[in-house]
Amino acid sequence: DAKTTQPPSMDCAEGRAANLPCNHSTISGNEYVYWYRQIHSQGPQYIIHGLKNNETNEMASLIITEDRKSSTLILPHATLRDTAVYYCIVRWHQTGANNLFFGTGTRLTVIP
């Protein structure tokens, strides 16, 4: 069963910040929050991950609430190439040591 909740779709104007929310209220203490994205039928691509603190890399920022029950992925200046399905992952599936349970994700459409 999915352990994260994401909105099914979002739009964002090109050049603006895209803020993608994720709820993970049952996250346990040692579980990381990972974000991946999948551009149409390509292999999923890692974006960022975090445990407790906010994180930033060249692609995005990850804001995790203090109680760790939710997080937000921020793409600071969205481009058309950021149109993709974004997956928030906080649980490993029960079968498979490193299995990623992708769920349904959020389809982000960047609008010119």
Added chain:
Amino acid sequence: EAQVTQNPRYLITVTGKKLTVTCSQNMNHEYMSWYRQDPGLGLRQIYYSMNVEVTDKGDVPEGYKVSRKEKRNFPLILESPSPNQTSLYFCASSLRGTLSSYNEQFFGPGTRLTVL
């Protein structure tokens, strides 16, 4: 360039004709796995391998075989393909397979398989 490669990228075959989809990574990763992606079902793990000669079933292993004779290669074998195995397949690898460590997974470009 660090990457995961898959071949072929597209394949149309007929029921019962054995096929192999190859997967190779050049990052010296211990962990490799296969996923299939179907509309409405997301990505589901088929098999995974923690290291050479160590493989295990994922969520949907029926109808598939794998082998891990070398660290870099993890082929997916369909002994007798059926139409319900028509799907988009992804191979992935990561440095380690354990739950406790940071494990970014690198995915291949995908293989679109059609079984008639």
